[in-house]
Structures are given as C-alpha cells and as structure tokens.
Amino acid sequence: MCALREFVTLVGMLTHDYRYETCLQGSITHAWTVDDCFQGRDFDFSKPFLPERIAGVNGIACLSDDEKRMLNQIRGNSYCHIFAFVEEYIVPMVMDRARADVYGDETRLWSLLRFAEEETKHQEMLRRACDQFAAGFGVPCGLVPGREAVAEAVLATSPLTALLLTSMIEWFTQLHYVEHVRDRGELDELFRDILRFHWIDESRHARLDSLLIDEVAASLKAEEREQAIDQLLELGGAVDGLLAQQIDLDIDALHQAAGRTLSRDERDEIRAHQRRAYRWTFLVSGLEHPTFVGIVGQLTTTGEAKIAAAARALAV
Numbered sequence: 001m002c003a004l005r006e007f008v009t010l011v012g013m014l015t016h017d018y019r020y021e022t023c024l025q026g027s028i029t030h031a032w033t034v035d036d037c038f039q040g041r042d043f044d045f046s047k048p049f050l051p052e053r054i055a056g057v058n059g060i061a062c063l064s065d066d067e068k069r070m071l072n073q074i075r076g077n078s079y080c081h082i083f084a085f086v087e088e089y090i091v092p093m094v095m096d097r098a099r100a101d102v103y104g105d106e107t108r109l110w111s112l113l114r115f116a117e118e119e120t121k122h123q124e125m126l127r128r129a130c131d132q133f134a135a136g137f138g139v140p141c142g143l144v145p146g147r148e149a150v151a152e153a154v155l156a157t158s159p160l161t162a163l164l165l166t167s168m169i170e171w172f173t174q175l176h177y178v179e180h181v182r183d184r185g186e187l188d189e190l191f192r193d194i195l196r197f198h199w200i201d202e203s204r205h206a207r208l209d210s211l212l213i214d215e216v217a218a219s220l221k222a223e224e225r226e227q228a229i230d231q232l233l234e235l236g237g238a239v240d241g242l243l244a245q246q247i248d249l250d251i252d253a254l255h256q257a258a259g260r261t262l263s264r265d266e267r268d269e270i271r272a273h274q275r276r277a278y279r280w281t282f283l284v285s286g287l288e289h290p291t292f293v294g295i296v297g298q299l300t301t302t303g304e305a306k307i308a309a310a311a312r313a314l315a316v
C-alpha cells in the first residue's frame with residue numbers, strides 16, 4: 001500500500017525547480033499598483049491596440065483600414081473584459097488552496113494570499129481599462145455577461161481541472177505579451193503597458209500553479225487526472241461558446257462605429273476571421289503552449305493527445 005502511494009505521488013509531480021519562497025520574493029520585489037500602470041494616461045485611438053496575431057483583422061477584405069483599426073480596438077476592449085471574465089474564479093480558487101493549510105507553511109500561505117490579491121488587482125486594472133475605453137471610443141461596445149456564473153461552473157469542476165485551466169491561462173498570457181506585444185512600438189502605449197503589468201505577475205503565478213498542481217495531483221488516482229483533462233476540454237467548449245457571443249457583439253459595435261450597414265456576407269466574412277483569431281487567442285495558444293503541454297504530459301498518459309486534437313479542431 002505504502003509503495004503504491006509512493007508511486008502515485010511520483011507520477012503526480014511536475015518537473016520544475018519552483019519554490020514558494022522565490023515566488024514570494026518576486027511578488028514583493030516587483031509589486032505594482034494600478035496607478036503605476038495607467039499613470040494618468042488615456043488610450044490613443046489613432047493606433048491599434050492589439051498585435052495582428054491576436055486581433056486577426058488584416059485579412060478581412062470588406063473592411064477599410066480605418067474599420068480594421070476600429071475592430072482591432074474593439075477587440076482590445078473585449079480582450080480586457082474576457083481576461084477579467086475568465087480570471088474571476090481564480091481568487092476564490094487560490095483562497096481555497098491557501099485555507100487548505102492555513103496553519104502550515106507561512107511562506108506558502110503568504111505567497112498564495114499575494115497571488116489572490118494580485119488577481120484582484122488585475123480585475124481592477126482590466127475594469128478600469130474597459131471604463132476608459134467606453135469613455136473614449138465613442139460608441140457603446142457590448143461585452144458578454146455572466147462572469148459569476150462562469151466562475152461557479154469552473155469551481156464546480158475538480159480542483160485539478162480549475163488549476164489546469166489557470167495554468168493554461170497564465171502561460172498563454174505570457175506568450176501573448178512576450179512574443180506578440182513587447183516589441184510592437186506601433187501599438188497604443190497604454191494598452192501595451194496593461195499587458196506588460198499583467199505579464200509581470202502572471203509569470204510568477206504560472207509557477208505557483210505548478211506548485212499547487214503538485215499538491216493536488218499527488219493524492220489523485222491516474223483516472224482522476226485523466227478526467228481532469230476531459231473536464232478542462234469541456235470548459236474550453238463553454239469558453240468557445242462565450243467567444244462566439246462576443247464576436248457578434250463586436251460586429252454590432254463595428255457596425256455603429258463605422259457608421260455603415262454591414263451586409264450579411266460582410267458579417268459572415270468578419271465572423272469567420274474573428275472566430276479563428278479569438279480561438280487562437282483564448283484557447284489554441286494555451287492548448288499548444290509547450291510548457292502547458294509538458295505539464296499535461298507529466299500528469300496524464302492520454303491528455304497530451306487529447307489537447308493536441310482539440311487545438312487542431314479549433315484552429316481550422
């Protein structure tokens with residue numbers, strides 16, 4: 001029995017050298033406030049907000065250059081909203097993990113409390129971005145409702161599923177900033193800074209996720225870890241449904257901002273391009289992230305093939 005338990009623990013452990021102590025030190029050393037990020041600035045609406053890899057507007061033949069820029073900005077607004085939306089559950093999830101050993105390792109507890117606090121700060125930053133956007137863009141832009149319901153749905157899955165979703169989000173957040181935003185001087189400076197400040201914390205959170213995954217996965221049976229991947233992919237399907245709703249809201253906002261009627265064919269063309277771009281941004285870039293793929297591969301035997309198949313299906 002003891003040997004079996006040892007085997008389960010070994011299989012559940014991820015390969016890394018992360019420690020709560022270094023995460024805590026990084027959180028203290030690199031602490032920032034929402035005001036540090038905004039510095040009293042407003043968006044420059046003459047510039048795009050998002051890189052083309054995320055916005056996916058350049059190939060839409062029915063739009064003028066001005067309209068493509070407007071759609072890019074609408075996408076910037078929804079990018080902030082959807083991040084705040086999908087991260088809503090992380091605060092209660094991390095606090096539950098902290099409470100699980102509240103009288104134990106104080107460094108662990110402090111790291112996790114700062115993790116939760118930083119996510120609360122992200123919500124404030126992203127909401128402020130959406131408020132400033134609404135004040136400056138000129139026409140109202142619809143944003144998908146129901147963030148608390150989504151948070152409840154995520155928290156109703158297994159703790160490992162919620163942690164895997166978090167890990168995926170925190171790895172793709174870093175990829176978006178480092179590979180697609182950091183060196184793009186043509187993008188709005190404030191928007192780039194919002195993504196930069198977010199990345200500063202997420203790079204640490206991704207390591208904390210792995211530490212928490214180790215703690216949770218160690219006591220799970222192999223089939224429970226496999227089930228977590230199935231649940232993760234179900235959540236991905238629900239996120240895809242939300243993205244489809246947001247695309248139609250974006251097209252409505254573009255119709256108003258451009259001041260012209262978009263024909264059915266034009267809407268269909270925009271929707272097809274945006275579906276690919278949204279799916280890459282919020283699903284595929286996470287499912288294919290090499291570190292996340294490595295995590296899934298270490299936890300399960302079939303998970304890697306399942307997430308690769310899901311990413312391929314979404315990339316069509």
Ligand SMILES: [Fe+2]
Binds near residue numbers: 118122198202
């Ligand atoms: Fe965040």
Ligand SMILES: [Fe+2]
Binds near residue numbers: 119170201202205
């Ligand atoms: Fe985070």
